[in-house]
Amino acid sequence: MFPAKFTYHRAASVQQALELLAAHDDAKLLAGGHSLIPMMKLRLAQPPAVIDIGRIAELSGISRDDGSIRIGALTCHADLAASELLRQECPLIAEAAATVADPQVRNKGTIGGNIAHADPASDLPAPLVACDATIHLLTADGSREVVASDFFVGLLTTALGEKEVITHLSVPAQTIGTGSAYLKVEHPASGYAVCGAAAAVTVREDGTCAAAALCFNGITDSALNARAVAGALVGSSLDDDAIDAAVDGHLTADDPLGDVYASGEYRLHLAKVQGKRALKLARDRARG
Amino acid sequence: MSGVLGSSIRRREDPALITGSGKYTDDFTLPNMAVAGIVRSPYAHAKVVGIDTRAAAALPGVVAVYTAKDVEASGIPGTIPTAWLLPDIKTPEHPILAKEFVRFSGAAVAVVVAEDRYIAADAMELVEVDYEPLPAVTDPREATQEGAVQIFEEAPNNISFDWELGDEAKAAEAFDHAPRKVELRLRNNRLIPHAIEPRAALADFDESSGKLTLRLTSQNPHVHRLLMSLASVGLPEHKMRIIAPEVGGGFGSKIHHYADEAIVSFCSMQLHRPVKWTATRSETNLTDAHGRDHVSIAELAMDDEGKILGLRATTWAAMGAYISTFAPAVPTYLYGTLLSGQYDIPAIHIHVYGTFTTTAPVDAYRGAGRPEATFLVERLVDLGARECGLDPAEFRRRNFVAPDNFPYQTQVALAYDSGNYEPALDLALDKIGYADLRRQQAERRNGGGKLLGIGLASYIEACGLAPSAVVGSLGAQAGLWESSTVRVHPTGSVTVFTGSSTQGQGHETTFAQIVAEKLGIDMDQVEVVHGDTDQVQFGMGTYGSRSAAVGGSALAEGLDKVIEKGRKIAAHLLEAAEEDVVFEDNNFSVRGVPDSQTGWGDVVLQAYLAHNLPEGIEPGLEFTTFYDPSNFVYPFGTHICVVEIDPETGKVEIARYLAVDDCGNVINPMIVDGQIHGGVVQGIGQALWEECVYDEHGQLLTGTLLDYAIPRAHNLPHLELDRTVTPCPHNPLGVKGIGEAGSIASPAAVTNAVVDALSHLGVRHLDMPLTPEKVWRAIQDSSQEGRS
Numbered sequence A: 001m002f003p004a005k006f007t008y009h010r011a012a013s014v015q016q017a018l019e020l021l022a023a024h025d026d027a028k029l030l031a032g033g034h035s036l037i038p039m040m041k042l043r044l045a046q047p048p049a050v051i052d053i054g055r056i057a058e059l060s061g062i063s064r065d066d067g068s069i070r071i072g073a074l075t076c077h078a079d080l081a082a083s084e085l086l087r088q089e090c091p092l093i094a095e096a097a098a099t100v101a102d103p104q105v106r107n108k109g110t111i112g113g114n115i116a117h118a119d120p121a122s123d124l125p126a127p128l129v130a131c132d133a134t135i136h137l138l139t140a141d142g143s144r145e146v147v148a149s150d151f152f153v154g155l156l157t158t159a160l161g162e163k164e165v166i167t168h169l170s171v172p173a174q175t176i177g178t179g180s181a182y183l184k185v186e187h188p189a190s191g192y193a194v195c196g197a198a199a200a201v202t203v204r205e206d207g208t209c210a211a212a213a214l215c216f217n218g219i220t221d222s223a224l225n226a227r228a229v230a231g232a233l234v235g236s237s238l239d240d241d242a243i244d245a246a247v248d249g250h251l252t253a254d255d256p257l258g259d260v261y262a263s264g265e266y267r268l269h270l271a272k273v274q275g276k277r278a279l280k281l282a283r284d285r286a287r288g
Numbered sequence B: 001m002s003g004v005l006g007s008s009i010r011r012r013e014d015p016a017l018i019t020g021s022g023k024y025t026d027d028f029t030l031p032n033m034a035v036a037g038i039v040r041s042p043y044a045h046a047k048v049v050g051i052d053t054r055a056a057a058a059l060p061g062v063v064a065v066y067t068a069k070d071v072e073a074s075g076i077p078g079t080i081p082t083a084w085l086l087p088d089i090k091t092p093e094h095p096i097l098a099k100e101f102v103r104f105s106g107a108a109v110a111v112v113v114a115e116d117r118y119i120a121a122d123a124m125e126l127v128e129v130d131y132e133p134l135p136a137v138t139d140p141r142e143a144t145q146e147g148a149v150q151i152f153e154e155a156p157n158n159i160s161f162d163w164e165l166g167d168e169a170k171a172a173e174a175f176d177h178a179p180r181k182v183e184l185r186l187r188n189n190r191l192i193p194h195a196i197e198p199r200a201a202l203a204d205f206d207e208s209s210g211k212l213t214l215r216l217t218s219q220n221p222h223v224h225r226l227l228m229s230l231a232s233v234g235l236p237e238h239k240m241r242i243i244a245p246e247v248g249g250g251f252g253s254k255i256h257h258y259a260d261e262a263i264v265s266f267c268s269m270q271l272h273r274p275v276k277w278t279a280t281r282s283e284t285n286l287t288d289a290h291g292r293d294h295v296s297i298a299e300l301a302m303d304d305e306g307k308i309l310g311l312r313a314t315t316w317a318a319m320g321a322y323i324s325t326f327a328p329a330v331p332t333y334l335y336g337t338l339l340s341g342q343y344d345i346p347a348i349h350i351h352v353y354g355t356f357t358t359t360a361p362v363d364a365y366r367g368a369g370r371p372e373a374t375f376l377v378e379r380l381v382d383l384g385a386r387e388c389g390l391d392p393a394e395f396r397r398r399n400f401v402a403p404d405n406f407p408y409q410t411q412v413a414l415a416y417d418s419g420n421y422e423p424a425l426d427l428a429l430d431k432i433g434y435a436d437l438r439r440q441q442a443e444r445r446n447g448g449g450k451l452l453g454i455g456l457a458s459y460i461e462a463c464g465l466a467p468s469a470v471v472g473s474l475g476a477q478a479g480l481w482e483s484s485t486v487r488v489h490p491t492g493s494v495t496v497f498t499g500s501s502t503q504g505q506g507h508e509t510t511f512a513q514i515v516a517e518k519l520g521i522d523m524d525q526v527e528v529v530h531g532d533t534d535q536v537q538f539g540m541g542t543y544g545s546r547s548a549a550v551g552g553s554a555l556a557e558g559l560d561k562v563i564e565k566g567r568k569i570a571a572h573l574l575e576a577a578e579e580d581v582v583f584e585d586n587n588f589s590v591r592g593v594p595d596s597q598t599g600w601g602d603v604v605l606q607a608y609l610a611h612n613l614p615e616g617i618e619p620g621l622e623f624t625t626f627y628d629p630s631n632f633v634y635p636f637g638t639h640i641c642v643v644e645i646d647p648e649t650g651k652v653e654i655a656r657y658l659a660v661d662d663c664g665n666v667i668n669p670m671i672v673d674g675q676i677h678g679g680v681v682q683g684i685g686q687a688l689w690e691e692c693v694y695d696e697h698g699q700l701l702t703g704t705l706l707d708y709a710i711p712r713a714h715n716l717p718h719l720e721l722d723r724t725v726t727p728c729p730h731n732p733l734g735v736k737g738i739g740e741a742g743s744i745a746s747p748a749a750v751t752n753a754v755v756d757a758l759s760h761l762g763v764r765h766l767d768m769p770l771t772p773e774k775v776w777r778a779i780q781d782s783s784q785e786g787r788s
């Protein structure tokens, strides 16, 4: 439990962080440290340099930005969970953040670190995909944007470049008539998601479905986006039978994850059960 | 202070522990101290072809690197002994550092001593060990089958011992004629103990005196000293001092003698410097002796009225790669002897194979053998009830040993001294609202939704280890008495020295309560000293729910001797006949002469002044007592668990958990309740979440707290507790043990509840842990069977 040797640098600004990244090959950014430090202590990660961005004030905070919500990369899970603004405009993310581990972890772990680390069992990726979030990245050469569904590439891998910093995320405010739900089955040891179902539906005046999204953490090596289920739901009545039929008929996953606790087959079954429950809860919330 | 005994005095040890001023082994830093890192085998089974320590030794800050060759060259015995031997048992040599072979993943291969932990961690990576991997075998039954890799030449079929108890012919006879029989195949899951404080050792060898002082996470420092003196370190006992400072939980895992403390002692003796080693959590999980790990086939025979006629079983018990300190006793005398449960069973036979596997050793873990026995008996009893068409409560009732049948001689060696099982069952049924729950269960089965299950476990345990002559005849290489010294100071305050040392059980409070009650002094006037071989006369330690029953008895008898001598002195001072002097409320008085009395303080002072003592009385007021119990003690009770199961996901939720326990007289109800809470929760952990899993290569797959699930507060129900009181008839305080009862009863209660919830689907048995997937599959399989 003792990390290999490394040098420590603290960045006072995003600019300085970029400079430090340029100066140190294979350096790692340090945000809340709740994924990186355990990896270093187990010597699974041995970065020669660590660049602490944890105190850069400009990277933190949740604010309204035209029709979307801007979430700074350093915003911790506890702040996501407690944000009135998020609960109004994008409750799925607040609800998911509240299920992360325990208060200590939620007070230290950040949304930027969470998505950069991209643990398949973590709680934020699926809701971000379901909400159509965009991730904003900065390098010394300029900035770029990646939509969440393109950002998560695979097991612990993302579209993030080695010298890039996540500055913030933007999430469209949810439209009127939308309801969402995040239902998590936690692993009894790690507390991470064995299955985290993120659902959002928008209901028309007549009660039919205008838009739907269903995404999962914990089922495949990166967030599983059940587009076919969503497609089958749009235009439907959204009653229980319609939801059951859409999920049963259209939810599939290639190579579901499996371990000693839960096999791939069981996880996929869980996804179906939890997916239906999440959609029904989202519908009920949408209907108010 | 009469009335102290039996009241919920707050634990005196807690303020220091809660505020962080308690000192654990790792909290000690000695001048010039170095740090050891132990290089461990990544393979479960391999030939060690060569070890190159040069690069590690060359790293700046590295003090020394040692291997088995250095241990041999030093001339110390260098082996880990077994302290409980069975007839014809194979106990192959267990060197403190691996020689030619490694036999479990985590076995110590080399040790690096460095100036600090960081350097040690770097140097450990530089030790190059050349291994030739060999096949692994991790299942205790498979290990005995043809084709399994042979772990030791001297143990054919990987069998360490082959042990039987009971009358095989009589059991066969019972089964031959029984109208009803059930069979059960089960696996009792392997557990990793998980004391909060990982094991640690700080050795300080003083060159000038030739004496080694070892601070150690130990449940029994004198036992450690004895074993280390005889087998590993080889210093004479008077040249070794072992101190167990604060110890953060043990659950059995800190009874045993491990290679690690011998290795750091060896390093300190070589280097003449203090050397400290503290396990990381992963290291602890790899190397602490694990618990349980049985594969069993068991049968129960009954008549048509549901009367049990016989029980027989064969068990393959994993011993791991080496036979740990008390390991042979666990699946034999702490298991086979308990197979009569609370029942009058006329014929029992048990056959146990203790087998080598390429895994961490298995030894005593909270309950040690008795949870395994209770699980087997209580699962069989539930199946038996079903076979006979009886309610599980009624089936138990019909088979209980009747209250007028005590002492009751079982068919498996034990003689239960006392017991009264039906009132505990009735109390539990009444409090849980049993009849109503059964009604609800039936309604739910018709109505859909969550499934309801009700599980009973009526357990007995034999604890208060143990009458020395008895355990000696069964193979123990030690007596299991306990000692106390009561030292009354001239001003009347008291220090007691007990051989029973605490890892959190609350001895400093409960033992002081015994003193305060007996002597009528304030608890503030009592100091309880334990856990230091230089201060305490001798002690067998804390395990087997023995502290109150054996250590407490040693203390009570010592206090009686103090009072006895005090009465002699008081009689002399009061010029009365000794038999007329009574000691009450901290006062010596003459019966019938109210004015003639003298206080405790006067008598104690006189004992030390010695100016005016009766003839033949020595000065001073101090007694050392060695108390050897005449029997085990037999706590019992009935636990009831109510579960709700989500049939779609298989998730089990404990809706209610009720425990009715009988541990005899209660010294401190709050501490007793705390012990039950902890034990029940550990057993719920075994039932629902915990499982130590090795893959086919012998790699530990559940080596961290990310994969190995221990119980957490938010997953647990409120525990409802009650008790009956049947005092132990043979010890001075009438106390039994309570440290293990919870973990003995709860795995069976929870599993019975889950199987009960699924019984209408045809499910007969599920092995622990009852993960959602396992439960879901059972539901799937049964509905498929139903369809076809």
Ligand SMILES: Cc1cc2nc3c(=O)[nH]c(=O)nc-3n(C[C@H](O)[C@H](O)[C@H](O)COP(=O)(O)OP(=O)(O)OC[C@H]3O[C@@H](n4cnc5c(N)ncnc54)[C@H](O)[C@@H]3O)c2cc1C
Pocket (backbone or CB within 6 Å): A028, A029, A030, A031, A032, A033, A034, A035, A036, A037, A038, A073, A074, A099, A100, A101, A102, A105, A108, A109, A110, A111, A112, A113, A114, A115, A116, A117, A121, A122, A123, A124, A160, A164, A165, A166, A167, A190, A191, A192, A193
């Ligand atoms: C005990 C425990 C339980 C947990 N349980 C859960 C759980 O149930 N659900 C869950 O979702 N998570 C869980 N986590 C993970 C937690 O959410 C982490 O905090 C989070 O995944 C990482 O955030 P961090 O700020 O700590 O990142 P760090 O550990 O500091 O960094 C993680 C990675 O992200 C990179 N990084 C960080 N910030 C940026 C940035 N702005 N731009 C580019 N790269 C960056 C780092 O270089 C590093 O590679 C748990 C963690 C612990 C320790």
